C-alpha cells in the first residue's frame with residue numbers, strides 16, 4: 081500500500097468511532113499494540129526530546145526501504161507514534177520525504193501536532209523525514 | 223455538616239464572584255470549562271479587563287515625561303498603582319516597589335545587580351530544591367560568571383525543606399538566600415519566617431519568590447523583615463508582562479542599575495551619567511504602563527474580597543480535593559507538606575501525567591502536566607512530572623467532583 085492508501089485506511093477506521101472517548105481508547109489500544117522496541121535502541125541518541133513525553137526513534141534501511149521502530153513513555157503519544165509508523169515505515173526514502181501527513185488532522189487528532197502539546201510527535205515526524213532525506217542523499221552519492 | 227456546606231458558608235457569593243470572570247463561561251468540547259491551572263496563570267475579572275480598556279480610552283500617554291494633561295493623568299494612575307502595591311505588601315516606602323516584566327525579570331534583576339555589587343569568587347548563594355527554573359538559572363549564570371557556588375537546601379519526602387541542613391549551610395561565604403515562599407509544583411508553604419530569622423542572625427539577606435504566595439495569603443514585607451520579594455501580575459488576577467520587585471531601600475540604593483536607558487537617569491553626558499533615584503533607577507525605558515495600572519485594579523479587586531477569606535476558602539477546596547482524590551486507587555500525591563497552598567500534584571500508578579492531562583482536557587478540565595519548570599525537583603522524586611490541579615477562589619467543590627470523576631475515567635482508560 082502507498083503512504084496515502086494507509087492514511088485513508090486509518091481515516092476510515094476512525095470514522096467508526098462515535099465520540100472522543102472511543103477514539104482515544106483506540107489510540108491507547110494502538111499504543112499498547114505497538115511492537116516493543118529493543119532496549120538497545122532506547123538510548124540517548126535515539127531520544128527525541130519533547131517537553132513532557134519521551135519518544136525514542138530507531139531507523140533501519142533495508143532493500144530500498146526505511147523501517148522505523150519507536151516507543152514512548154506516554155501511552156497516548158505511543159498510540160500516535162504507532163499510527164505514524166504504520167503510515168511511514170517500510171517505504172522508500174523519497175516517498176517518506178514527500179509524504180503529506182494529512183491523516184492526523186482528518187482523524188481529529190490535530191491538536192497533538194501543536195507546539196504547546198510538546199509531546200514529541202512533531203519532532204518525531206521531522207526526524208523521520210530527516211532520516212529518509214539523509215539516506216536519499218547517501219544513495220544518490222553512491 | 224459536610225465539607226461542601228462549610229465551603230458554601232465561607233464564600234456565599236461564589237456565583238457572583240464567578241460572574242466577574244467572563245472566561246469561566248467558556249465551553250470546551252461542549253462542556254463547561256473547569257480551570258484548575260491557576261498556578262500557571264489566573265483568570266482576569268471584569269474589573270481588570272475594564273481597567274485595561276479604560277487606560278487606552280482615557281489615559282494613554284507616556285508617564286513621567288510630559289507636562290501635558292494626559293501624561294499627568296497617566297503618571298498619577300501609574301504612581302497610584304505603585305502605592306497600592308506598596309500597601310498590598312505593606313512596604314515601608316513606595317519607592318521600594320520596582321515594576322518589572324514579571325517574577326523572572328525581578329529575579330534576574332537582583333541576580334545581576336545584587337550579584338555585581340556583593341558577590342565575588344568563592345561566595346555562596348543558597349536556593350532550595352523546590353525552586354522554579356527562574357530561581358535557579360539566574361543564579362547559575364551569576365555563579366559561573368563570578369566563580370561562586372550555588373547550594374541547594376534539601377527536602378524530605380513530603381516536599382518540606384530540611385531546616386537543619388539549611389542552618390548548617392549558613393556560613394560566612396553565603397551572600398544571599400533566595401527561596402520560594404510557596405512551591406509552584408507541590409504547594410509547600412515554606413517556613414519563611416524561620417528562614418529569614420536564621421539568615422539574618424548571620425547578616426545574610428533573603429529574597430522570597432512570592433509568585434505563588436501573594437494571591438493566596440496576606441504578605442507583609444515589614445513583618446517578615448524580608449530583603450527582597452518578587453511576584454507576577456498574571457498570577458494575581460492581573461495582566462501578563464508586569465511584575466514586582468520589592469527591595470529594602472538600603473539594598474536597592476547600593477545596587478547598580480540593571481538596564482540603561484531613559485527614565486533611569488538624572489543627567490547624561492557622553493562622559494558620565496548619574497542615575498535617577500529609586501524606584502526609577504531600576505525602571506529603564508517606557509514601562510508597561512497599562513500593566514502597572516491594571517495590577518492596581520487587580521489588587522483592588524482582591525482586597526474587596528479579602529485575602530483572609532480567599533485563604534480560608536482555597537484551603538477548604540484543597541482539603542476537599544485531597545480527600546476526594548485519595549479515594550482513587552493507585553494515586554500518589556507528590557508533595558504532602560503539612561502546610562500547603564491550594565495545589566494538588568499527583569500521579570496515577572504506571573500512567574504518564576501527560577496522558578492524564580490529555581484525557582482531562584477532553585472533559586474540559588484544564589490542569590498542568592509535566593515538570594512545572596522544576597526539573598531538578600522532579601528528578602529528586604524520580605518522576606517525569608506530575609498532574610497538577612491548582613485552585614483559585616472562583617473554583618467550586620462541584621468542579622472538583624467533576625474533576626475527580628474525570629481522573630477516575632482517565633485511570634480506567636489508561637490503566
Ligand SMILES: Cc1ncc(COP(=O)(O)O)c(C=O)c1O
Pocket residue numbers: 261262323324325326327354356357402404405406431433434454595
Ligand atoms: C514559584 C514561581 N517562580 C517563578 C515563576 C515565574 O514567573 P513568571 O513566568 O511570571 O516570570 C513562576 C511561574 O510559573 C513560579 O510559579
